Amino acid sequence: MNEHDSQVRQRRRRGQEKLAPPPRWPGDREHVESADVDFEAVAHVLANTCRWGGRTRRFLSLAQHALVASEEIEALDGIADDDRRSLALYALLASARAAWLGDGEGENAAPAKAVARDRTHGTMIDRAVREAAGLDSEPPEEWAETLRFVDRMTDAAERRDLGVGAGGFPFPPLRRTIRPLAPEAAAERWLARLGKLKSDGDEGSGAAAPAGAEASP
8 A cells, every 4th residue: 555545544543433323331330221221332431441340451341351251251152043143242341330430449449439330320231232232231140150151260360360459369260361452452352243243143253352362381
């Protein structure tokens, strides 16, 4: 590509950006309904929000945390395909409330009253986001336990690979090694996975590479 072609492409891209509607960024945490959820905006907020309240040696986004947990759940054996897809979608959306509430992580993240208030709002936001994605507002309890288990394994892998905290791991970590993605890449991958899991079981021509992760030897 020569310099002229590059300039033409840049002007075309700027023109497309001007025509695109502005994102509906997450706003009022007290009144969130499924019609209010703009998944592209949510993806970018999560991708620009660091896990652990920034207390990590390298930037790791909430979007990537959700991606890794979702991929791990979809790889589980002994679960019907439709159920596994739904579980993986619940996992992908598990951090979405942070787009409205903030990550709430790290030491002394919020006083007790704020935690209680955000827990109430978070439950409402979770339901709205899940309904917008075509899920039931609450997963079955046996699914909820699987989601918690895989989330804790993902959490432990991040502690191991990114220097979070001190000492051992409170839960067995994933075997894969966490390799952080840039925010823009994490947002794109989060949205692509959302589209894949929302589809009617059409897995396309092949699976995408894991979200910035490599299998351990």
